[in-house]
Amino acid sequence: MVQLTLPANSKVNKNGKHYPAKEGAEKVRTFRVYRYDPDQPDNPRVDSYEVDCSNVSMVLDGLIKIKNEIDPGLAFRRSCREGVCGSCAFNINGANTLACTKSLDDLGAGDITVYPLPHQPVVKDLVTDLSNFYKQHAYIEPFLQARDAEPETEWRQSPEDRAKLDGLYECILCACCSTSCPSYWWNGDEKDTNGEGEYLGPAALLQAYRWLADSRDQLTNDRLNKLEDEFKLYRCHTIMNCAQVCPKHLNPAKAIAEIKKMMVTRPPANTPKSVKAAAE
Amino acid sequence: MSKKGTTTFIIQRASAVLLMPLAAWLMFSLIVYVGAGYEAARGWIANWVNGLLFGAFIIIGAWHARIGMAEIITDYIHSWLKDILLFVNWLVALCAIVAVAWSVYNISFAG
CATH class of the missing domain: 3.10.20.30 (Beta-grasp domain)
Incomplete structure (x- = not known):
């Protein structure tokens, strides 16, 4: 229990x-x-x-x-x-x-x-000891990743694409959201040595979506694969405490819902099973 | 740990959507048959359309309930008991599905 x-x-x-x-x-x-x-x-x-x-x-x-x-x-x-x-x-x-x-x-x-x-x-x-919280943030790889060669100047982004990051990039990682989430209380830590059975929590998932929504990032599918199991993403039951308490007035629950939408709508060829089969 | 999170998520939502019209239909039918006896109820299920829809409601409902109960077990039970409870949960849903499929077949189609 x-x-x-x-x-x-x-x-x-x-x-x-x-x-x-x-x-x-x-x-x-x-x-x-x-x-x-x-x-x-x-x-x-x-x-x-x-x-x-x-x-x-x-x-x-x-x-x-x-x-x-x-x-x-x-x-x-x-x-x-x-x-x-x-x-x-x-x-x-x-x-x-x-x-x-x-x-x-x-x-x-x-x-x-x-x-x-x-x-x-x-x-x-x-x-409080927030080591696990920071480890979960590191897990979602919170930095720009691209397969294309790095441009000589900067990665360009249209104002419309930049606007998609509003409400996401402002997170200050205070942990108010994650530590108010009952699902995170019950499942916020690893259950076995493989790192499975761990809900990443609202803060890490908000940041995950911040990079999924970034038009310059090209590892969308790999990022989604890292969230694809029964725990990391799907322990969110839309309790909404995260949105209620966020001192920056962000909405992690909405970001999590957007990730779930991306999971459902991505082509079947991009699911982990197919990726694994292709590798074999 | 299986990578079936999204599949489960889709099945849970899809079964919920299917259950909405089926539940409305069942409620309407039950209201119409309020006060009717056993024979009238049996006669209602004996109609193959009613039998089919009733069977679909129970089967989809049982699977939807299985997923919901599995979510609760996965949330709260972290010991060796979890796998046993998940198996029992699966078995209960399967028994309900087999029982209703067998009953509807006998009443609506084989009778």
């Missing part, structure tokens, strides 16, 4: 610490933050921090304030602070998003809960 409940050592205990607001603090908001230290034998806990948010607009600003002024031990990734690098993707109030672009005003008046991205191994606190 898939793992429907957390393993024993991942269950959140009730030993979370509370950090009250300082005297005279204004506009106090409570951040409830997941904490886990692999060097300690304890299970994860949730610490609550009362933060003076008078000069805080985004969730990331609040986390940075906690780290700078209250608890320097809190670990989380961040870099650009403007929704470009994808580092600060967390589960905030139950939905995956970027902390740097999520306004406190959008989260209502209650507590703000910040957890790591779901169903990923936690390195420390809000930092």
Whole structure:
């Protein structure tokens, strides 16, 4: 069976610490933050921090304030602070998003809960291990591939063909989509040594379609062959969490549907079986 | 791992499309025969057109259900149990198909 409940050592205990607001603090908001230290034998806990948010607009600003002024031990990734690098993707109030672009005003008046991205191994606190996610991205070969000789200048592309990449190239690989997908939770890792039984997830498949849709790329059929089994592409059941949470407002589910259309409409001569038979 | 993802995908959609008019036809027929007895129902299937359409509904429905159930098993069962359940799922669909084919043949064509 898939793992429907957390393993024993991942269950959140009730030993979370509370950090009250300082005297005279204004506009106090409570951040409830997941904490886990692999060097300690304890299970994860949730610490609550009362933060003076008078000069805080985004969730990331609040986390940075906690780290700078209250608890320097809190670990989380961040870099650009403007929704470009994808580092600060967390589960905030139950939905995956970027902390740097999520306004406190959008989260209502209650507590703000910040957890790591779901169903990923936690390195420390809000930092998850995304090695498998990046491996899946590498699998789809995210770069231009052509059989023709390289031109002396540039690979030319019409404005119409370039427009087909809009809504695809903007992905920042924050992993919000993949880690919000139940199908990815159950089947996002390899089941055997051949690398089979692995759903690539919305992010990798959006990028796969970005190159399938690129008029300059000439390995369309090879790319489709790499996705042709029961898992890599077809574990998408159009749950649509990916489109719901994408902080860049992209639609990975639509890209996956487009790949399925390409699979169905490509000539039978291009299917893997025929390719294999031709090789023999 | 077989490379049959696209084939399964196409069969699942094609069978769903075929089931739509067949389900509408069956619903209409069942409403017409509400309250009728066993003999009336048997007489309805004895008409070869009805028998053929009814048989097609069950056979296509069983195969569509088999694919759907296999998707669920593949999604959630990752142990040695998976292959056994997939086989049982396949066997159940096959039994349903053989049973209905045999019944329709006897009632609609051999009777």
